[in-house]
Amino acid sequence: MLALKRAPSISIKTVGPFDLGRLARLHQSCFDDPWSRADLAHLLALPGGFGLLARLFERNLSGLDGMRGVGFALCRVVREEGELLSIGVGPTYRRRAIGAALLRESMERCRRAGAVAMFLEVATDNESAQTLYRTFGFNEVGRREGYYLRPDGSRVNAYTMRCDLTRDDLWPLEAG
Numbered sequence: 539m540l541a542l543k544r545a546p547s548i549s550i551k552t553v554g555p556f557d558l559g560r561l562a563r564l565h566q567s568c569f570d571d572p573w574s575r576a577d578l579a580h581l582l583a584l585p586g587g588f589g590l591l592a593r594l595f596e597r598n599l600s601g602l603d604g605m606r607g608v609g610f611a612l613c614r615v616v617r618e619e620g621e622l623l624s625i626g627v628g629p630t631y632r633r634r635a636i637g638a639a640l641l642r643e644s645m646e647r648c649r650r651a652g653a654v655a656m657f658l659e660v661a662t663d664n665e666s667a668q669t670l671y672r673t674f675g676f677n678e679v680g681r682r683e684g685y686y687l688r689p690d691g692s693r694v695n696a697y698t699m700r701c702d703l704t705r706d707d708l709w710p711l712e713a714g
């Protein structure tokens with residue numbers, strides 16, 4: 539069983555139609571090739587698609603309390619397979635166990651929706667994300683040449699990673 543750092547006081551909610559603007563801004567802060575609101579709406583409307591938004595309770599400069607969107611995960615479940623389509627945490631909120639909390643919740647939701655395994659693609663040069671995925675039991679099962687197109691026109695390879703959601707030593711993932 540995995541022991542994980544506890545995330546700061548975040549709440550994770552399912553993305554709804556009113557969250558699309560916030561989700562698009564967060565996605566833009568995490569990736570060079572941001573997805574538009576329309577792209578995101580399309581993904582979430584796919585059969586088995588869902589999104590998660592991590593919100594952090596914060597007091598802003600005017601002294602008002604509020605929930606700030608700090609991270610997201612986008613997933614899809616088709617029959618017995620879950621897929622992590624995208625995950626990101628706002629640059630100033632990283633290394634605070636928010637990505638881990640989002641991944642854990644994504645895996646739980648996929649499992650509850652009937653998935654026995656979960657897949658994802660990750661750029662071969664994205665070592666921080668690979669470390670996160672390995673912590674949760676994902677292993678490389680394939681490699682896709684030139685999978686990502688960077689804004690400068692260069693191509694980057696990707697690993698396909700898989701996690702068995704039925705493993706006894708993996709589930710439930712306990713917060714430490």
Ligand SMILES: CC(C)(COP(=O)(O)OP(=O)(O)OC[C@H]1O[C@@H](n2cnc3c(N)ncnc32)[C@H](O)[C@@H]1OP(=O)(O)O)[C@@H](O)C(=O)NCCC(=O)NCCS
Nearest residue numbers: 568625626627632633634635636637638660666667669670
């Ligand atoms: C990948 C990402 C989602 C991680 O989010 P995060 O909230 O910073 O991750 P966490 O704090 O939950 O980290 C959990 C573990 O992952 C690993 N990890 C995360 N970021 C890391 C980094 N920069 N370097 C090394 N390990 C890292 C560590 O093992 C970490 O545990 P530790 O902090 O106890 O050492 C975030 O870096 C991000 O949004 N990156 C840009 C978008 C992206 O690349 N998404 C993935 C696309 S496949």
